[in-house]
Amino acid sequence: MTYSDSRTRLLRGLTIAAVVLFVIGLYLALFWVGPERQQGAAQRIFYVHLGSFLGSFIAFGAAVVAGIAYLRTRNPRWDTFGLANVEVGLGMAAITIVTGMTWARPIWNTWWTWDPRLTSVAIMWLAYAAYLMLRSGIEDPERRQRFAAVYGIIAFASVLFTIIIIRVRPDTIHPVVAGPTQADPTGSFEVAGRIRDTLFFNLFTFAVITVVLVWHRIRLENLIQHVMRRKLEVLSEL
Amino acid sequence: MSANPEPTTHAVSAAEGAIARPARRAGRRHRPLTPFWRAVGAVAWKDLRAEMRSRELINSMVLFTFMTVMVFSLALELDKEARQTTVAGVLWVTIVFAGLIGLGRSLAAEKDRGSLDALLLTPIDRSALFFGKMIGNLLFVLVIALVLLALLTVLFNVTLLKPLLIVVMVLGTVGFTTAGTLLSSMSVHARAREAMLPIILMPVVLPVLISAVRASVAILEGLPRDDWFPWIQLLVVADAIFLAAGYGLFDYVVEE
Amino acid sequence: MSAAERTIEVRALTKTFGLNPVLRGLDLDVPRGEFLTLLGPNGSGKTTLLRILGALARPTSGTVRIGGWELPDEAEFVRAQLGVVSHLPLLYDTLTAEENLLFFARMYNLPREARRERVDTVLRRVGLARRARDVVATYSRGMQQRLAIARAILHDPAVLLLDEPYTGLDQDAAALLDELLREVAIGGRTVIMTTHDLRRGHALADRIAILSRGKIAFDAPCRDVNPDALPALYADTTGAATTR
Ligand SMILES: Nc1ncnc2c1ncn2[C@@H]1O[C@H](COP(=O)(O)OP(=O)(O)O)[C@@H](O)[C@H]1O
Ligand SMILES: [Mg+2]
Numbered sequence: 001m002t003y004s005d006s007r008t009r010l011l012r013g014l015t016i017a018a019v020v021l022f023v024i025g026l027y028l029a030l031f032w033v034g035p036e037r038q039q040g041a042a043q044r045i046f047y048v049h050l051g052s053f054l055g056s057f058i059a060f061g062a063a064v065v066a067g068i069a070y071l072r073t074r075n076p077r078w079d080t081f082g083l084a085n086v087e088v089g090l091g092m093a094a095i096t097i098v099t100g101m102t103w104a105r106p107i108w109n110t111w112w113t114w115d116p117r118l119t120s121v122a123i124m125w126l127a128y129a130a131y132l133m134l135r136s137g138i139e140d141p142e143r144r145q146r147f148a149a150v151y152g153i154i155a156f157a158s159v160l161f162t163i164i165i166i167r168v169r170p171d172t173i174h175p176v177v178a179g180p181t182q183a184d185p186t187g188s189f190e191v192a193g194r195i196r197d198t199l200f201f202n203l204f205t206f207a208v209i210t211v212v213l214v215w216h217r218i219r220l221e222n223l224i225q226h227v228m229r230r231k232l233e234v235l236s237e238l
Numbered sequence: 239m240s241a242n243p244e245p246t247t248h249a250v251s252a253a254e255g256a257i258a259r260p261a262r263r264a265g266r267r268h269r270p271l272t273p274f275w276r277a278v279g280a281v282a283w284k285d286l287r288a289e290m291r292s293r294e295l296i297n298s299m300v301l302f303t304f305m306t307v308m309v310f311s312l313a314l315e316l317d318k319e320a321r322q323t324t325v326a327g328v329l330w331v332t333i334v335f336a337g338l339i340g341l342g343r344s345l346a347a348e349k350d351r352g353s354l355d356a357l358l359l360t361p362i363d364r365s366a367l368f369f370g371k372m373i374g375n376l377l378f379v380l381v382i383a384l385v386l387l388a389l390l391t392v393l394f395n396v397t398l399l400k401p402l403l404i405v406v407m408v409l410g411t412v413g414f415t416t417a418g419t420l421l422s423s424m425s426v427h428a429r430a431r432e433a434m435l436p437i438i439l440m441p442v443v444l445p446v447l448i449s450a451v452r453a454s455v456a457i458l459e460g461l462p463r464d465d466w467f468p469w470i471q472l473l474v475v476a477d478a479i480f481l482a483a484g485y486g487l488f489d490y491v492v493e494e
Numbered sequence: 495m496s497a498a499e500r501t502i503e504v505r506a507l508t509k510t511f512g513l514n515p516v517l518r519g520l521d522l523d524v525p526r527g528e529f530l531t532l533l534g535p536n537g538s539g540k541t542t543l544l545r546i547l548g549a550l551a552r553p554t555s556g557t558v559r560i561g562g563w564e565l566p567d568e569a570e571f572v573r574a575q576l577g578v579v580s581h582l583p584l585l586y587d588t589l590t591a592e593e594n595l596l597f598f599a600r601m602y603n604l605p606r607e608a609r610r611e612r613v614d615t616v617l618r619r620v621g622l623a624r625r626a627r628d629v630v631a632t633y634s635r636g637m638q639q640r641l642a643i644a645r646a647i648l649h650d651p652a653v654l655l656l657d658e659p660y661t662g663l664d665q666d667a668a669a670l671l672d673e674l675l676r677e678v679a680i681g682g683r684t685v686i687m688t689t690h691d692l693r694r695g696h697a698l699a700d701r702i703a704i705l706s707r708g709k710i711a712f713d714a715p716c717r718d719v720n721p722d723a724l725p726a727l728y729a730d731t732t733g734a735a736t737t738r
Binding site for chain 2: 585587
C-alpha cells in the first residue's frame, strides 16, 4: 500500500491536531467553564455528549453520501468509505449513549429511562449495528457492497428520527440543546458565553476527530484488503 | 407483437461501431415496455391468487396471531385500566411478528424457485415489481390486522373498531410492509436469512412502530387531538420516506 | 457479417465475482436466426454468460448488444425480445399452467384481447392444452420443462436463451423436447443453448462453441465438426483448462 507523502503528512498533522484539540476541549469543559446552575458539575459531560452526537451525525450522513456514490459509480472505495463512517459513527453514538447515561444517573436518578430521545438514539445505534450484521451475512463481495450501500441509506431514517421526535414530543425530559435555560443564574453574559464557546469548541473538536478516525479506518481497511489479496496470490502460486 | 421489434433509431448507431453508446444519448429516458401499474397489478394479483390456492402464509400468520394473543392475555393478567393501555402494544407487536413471517417467505419463495428471475426477465420497471410485492404483503398484513382487531376486542374487552384507529393501522402497516419488502429482498441473500430479516428490519421500522403504538394508545384513551395527531404526521413522513426508498433502491437490490 | 445481421454481439466481456474472474474478455457474435450450442465444463461460466445476456447480471466490463439494444442501459427493450428457459422451471407451483401463462402475458404486456388466445396457442404447441387447468405442482419434470418453454415463447421473442434445458429429463421427455426445440427454433429465432450433451447439442445447432477459461475457446459451424470427434475435441479444448 503506498500513499502520497503529502497526504500521509496531512493525516499525521490532523491526527496530532485532533489529540491537541481534544485535550484543550476537555480542559475547557472540566476547568475553564464554570459549573452550571441546575446541574452543577454533571453538566460538564454535556460537551462530550453533544460533540460525539455531532460526530455520529456527520459519519452517518457521510455513509449516505457513500451509499449513493457507490450505487452510481460501483467504485469499491465508496464502500470502504461507507463502512469506515458507519463504524466510527457507531463508536461516536456509543459515547453519546454512555455519557448520557452517566449524566442521567445523578440528574434523573436513573441510568436509563424510555425517554423518546434516549430511545431514538438507541434505535439509531441498533440500525447501524444491523448494517454490520448485514455485511457479515453476505458472502459475495459485490453484493455485500451493494446491499451495504442501500442499507446505509435507509438506516439514516433512524438518524432523522432522533431529530424529528423532539418536535413531535416536546414533553421529553431531555434538556434542550444550548439555550438560555442553562445560563448562569446571575444572567452573567460571561458564563453563558463560556458555555457557548466551550460547546462550539468541543463540537469542532469532535468533527475533526471523526474525520481523522474515518481516514485511519479507510487506510486500515485498504491494508486488510491488500493483505487478503496478497494471501490469495501467494496461495495460488503454491 | 412482432417477432423482432425493430429498434429503428438504434440500427444506425449500432453500425457506427462498438464505441458508440446509443444509450448514453443525452436526455433519453428508458421507458419500460409494460405500463407501470399494469405490472404492479399483475404481480399483486398473482401473489393473491397463489395465496388463495395454497393459504400457506395466511394460515401460519393467523395461527401465529392467535397464539401470540393467547400468550399475551395469559401472561398479562390485567384489569380493565391496564388492558386499555396495553392493548395497543399487544396489537402492534403481534402485527410485526406475524408480518415478519409473511415478509420472510414472500421473497424467499420467489428466489428459491427461481421465479424471481422469471419476473426480472420481463420488460417491466423493477420498482413496479417492488410495489406489486409490497401490495401483496400489505394485504396479508392487513388481513392479520383485522383479525387482531376482532380478537383483541373480544379477549381484551376494549373497543378497537374506531375509524381513527383504522387510519393509524393502515399507515403503520404501509410503513412496515414497505420497509419489510425492501429489506427482505436483501435478507434472502444472506446466510441465516430467517434471523437476518428481523435484525435489519426492526431498527428501521421501530420509529414507525413507536409512532403507531403511541397514536393508538392516545386514540383509545380518547385523548385530545394534540396527543395523537403529531404521531400520525410522523407516520405519514415515515411512509413517504420508505416508499421513496423502495421506489429508488429496489432496482439496485435485485440486479446482480 | 454486418452489424444489422448480428442479433447478439458481445465484445470483451468480463465478469468477476469478488476475486474470481469467470469471464475474461469474451467475444461472441450470433447472427440472426442461428442456433448456437454452447459447451463448457461446470463452472466455466455458461450460466453467467446467459444471465448477462438476459440482463439478470451486470457485466464487470465489456459491451453486450442484443438486437441493437445495449445492455445494461436498455435492458427493458432487450427483455421484451428475449425468452429464457433454465434448469429451474421458473414457474409458480400453486398456480395452474393457464394462470402462470396469463400472468406472464400481462407482464409482457400482450394486448388484453390477444392474451387468452396466445396462451391457448402456446399450450397446444407444447402439448399441454389438456392439462391447462391443473396446478403446476402436479406436473412431471418433463411437463414442467415444456411449460417453461411455453412461457419462454409466449411473447414470441426474437432470441431464446436455453440453459441446460435437458437437466432432469428422461429419454422420452428429452426426445419430446428435441422436437419442440427444433420447431421453436425455426422462423428466424436466434437461439443459444448450453448443454453437457455433446451429441444432442451438435444435432440441434447450426454452430458449436466451447467456453473455457472465460473465453470462447472453440467456435465452428456444426457441419465442419464431426459429431464422433466432438468428445475428443471437447476434452482437448477444456482439458487444458482443468490442468493449468
Ligand atoms: N452469484 C455468484 N456469486 C459468486 N460466484 C458465482 C456466482 N454465480 C456464479 N459464480 C461462479 O462463477 C463460476 C461460473 O458459474 P456458472 O456460470 O454457473 O458456470 P456453468 O453454468 O458453466 O456451470 C463458478 O465458479 C461459480 O462459482
Ligand atoms: Mg450452469
